[in-house]
């Protein structure tokens with residue numbers, strides 16, 4: 001276990017520098033599932049190097065290697081994956097950094113399992129602790145730390161949003177799947193009307209996730225949503241107020257379960273099928289575009305295509321912005337030809353992402369006006385919450 005050490009209440013000025021940090025990429029393999037066991041094997045072999053960082057795809061003709069921050073074996077437990085990839089970020093969020101944890105990979109590769117856990121998409125409640133993915137574990141640790149650090153002098157408010165982006169439309173999963181506008185503000189693009197209820201306990205968190213999940217899977221079926229084709233964003237904002245010095249800081253945590261990446265590599269589709277694929281994946285294509293622009297970015301003036309999709313607008317701070325970002329590339333360990341083709345596409349995407357540099361910064365002190373807005377938001381939120 002990596003212990004979370006108590007940290008002092010940090011002043012922003014001591015951390016606000018221009019240090020650049022590359023996006024960290026972690027690869028997680030899941031075990032083969034039953035249906036894959038019956039698939040034919042290709043002559044290619046997928047192996048993890050002894051350094052624990054390299055993936056080799058070897059065929060009789062050639063060999064390709066992909067290198068990441070770390071590669072996790074199919075036997076890795078939820079707990080150890082969380083401890084290595086996400087837990088160190090808990091203190092960063094509490095010290096005022098924005099943090100992004102993004103899962104990328106083909107449908108069935110383990111993105112939802114990694115980000116939320118085993119039961120989240122089922123009718124069953126998310127109760128099995130060892131099945132918990134990153135989000136419940138992160139929130140549990142975050143709330144523990146908040147309780148530990150709270151005093152007469154320091155006060156924290158943690159609020160959560162749960163959003164779904166499908167075919168370029170953004171929905172509020174906490175508020176009956178209301179459609180939301182994305183607007184440009186001082187802090188970049190956001191969805192100002194999204195519900196952001198405050199949470200005090202882990203039970204509060206589970207309540208919103210379960211309600212949100214119902215909206216997502218069993219809600220308005222006129223929309224005929226296919227869950228593997230939508231992006232899910234869990235956002236927590238943390239307001240920290242030093243009541244003595246009247247300082248206040250706001251940081252945010254983005255945990256993103258991206259749509260299945262397989263359609264990006266699907267080249268066989270034609271006609272209306274192709275149009276649909278294109279429109280559904282506009283966001284993923286745009287994300288690839290942003291990463292390409294960032295990778296090429298040598299001069300500050302270079303244009304980055306954030307405006308090409310709502311996903312890239314919303315994740316602006318995670319890709320080339322001021323967040324600490326960890327990308328997780330989820331892969332099947334099957335060496336079936338078709339599965340491997342998608343795995344290879346995911347690995348190439350993830351490898352390119354590593355060249356994106358962010359400038360993590362502690363968020364500047366909030367103005368009185370911003371603070372007022374936040375508190376007012378809290379009040380209007382309370383009236384909405386009576387629904388539950």
Ligand code: ADP
Pocket residue numbers: 029030031033074105106107108109110111112113114118228260330
């Ligand atoms: P995705 O969200 O990428 O479409 P899921 O997370 O739904 O994929 O995973 C597909 C299936 O594989 C689920 O039944 C899930 O429980 C299982 N699974 C995924 N990752 C793992 C893992 N690391 N260990 C065991 N089972 C896994």
Ligand code: MG
Pocket residue numbers: 108111112113228257
């Ligand atoms: Mg999923």
